[in-house]
Amino acid sequence: MKITFSISKGKSDYIARLFSVQELPDWGSYNYETIEMYSGEDVIGIAETMHSGERIRGTGKINGIEINKQFQRSGKNYGSMFVKYIEKHLKSHGVRTIWVEPTVSAQGFWKKQGYKYIEDEGMKKVLS
Numbered sequence: 001m002k003i004t005f006s007i008s009k010g011k012s013d014y015i016a017r018l019f020s021v022q023e024l025p026d027w028g029s030y031n032y033e034t035i036e037m038y039s040g041e042d043v044i045g046i047a048e049t050m051h052s053g054e055r056i057r058g059t060g061k062i063n064g065i066e067i068n069k070q071f072q073r074s075g076k077n078y079g080s081m082f083v084k085y086i087e088k089h090l091k092s093h094g095v096r097t098i099w100v101e102p103t104v105s106a107q108g109f110w111k112k113q114g115y116k117y118i119e120d121e122g123m124k125k126v127l128s
C-alpha cells in the first residue's frame with residue numbers, strides 16, 4: 001500500500017488525551033499541526049508537532065506520535081518513516097532542533113531516530 005501523509009493546522013485532541021500534553025509556558029507563538037499517516041485509505045499513525053514562528057526561530061517539537069497498535073514494531077518501520085517525514089516537514093519551516101519528551105518506554109525508539117537525552121529537558125536532535 002502507498003504511504004501518504006496529510007497535515008492540518010491546529011492541535012490534536014487525540015494526542016492531548018494520549019500523552020497529556022502540557023501547555024508550554026511562553027515558547028513564543030507556536031504553529032501547531034496535526035499530521036496523519038495513511039496506508040492507502042487507512043490512517044495508521046497520528047502526530048502533533050509545533051514549530052516556532054518568528055520568536056524562537058529554529059525550534060520545533062513533536063508533542064506525541066502514535067502508530068496504530070496493529071502496525072507497531074511491524075518490521076515495516078512505520079514509526080521511523082513517520083519521524084523522517086516530520087523532520088523533513090519541520091526543516092522546511094526553518095527548524096534546526098527538534099525536541100521530544102517521550103515516556104520512558106519510548107526512549108529507545110527515539111534513540112534509534114538519533115535523539116539524545118538531555119537531563120531534565122527531554123530528548124533533542126539537531127537536524128543536519
Ligand SMILES: CC(C)(COP(=O)(O)OP(=O)(O)OC[C@H]1O[C@@H](n2cnc3c(N)ncnc32)[C@H](O)[C@@H]1OP(=O)(O)O)[C@@H](O)C(=O)NCCC(=O)NCCS
Binds near residue numbers: 075076105
Ligand atoms: C513508538 C512508536 C511510534 C514506534 O513506531 P513503530 O512503527 O513501532 O517503530 P519502528 O518499527 O519504526 O521501529 C524503529 C526501531 O525502533 C525500535 N523500537 C520501536 N519502539 C520501541 C520502543 N518503545 N523502545 C525501544 N525500541 C523501540 C524498533 O524495534 C526498531 O528497531 P530496529 O531499527 O533495530 O529494528 C510506536 O510503537 C507507538 O505508537 N507506540 C505507542 C505510543 C508511543 O509510545 N509514542 C511515543 C511517545 S511520544
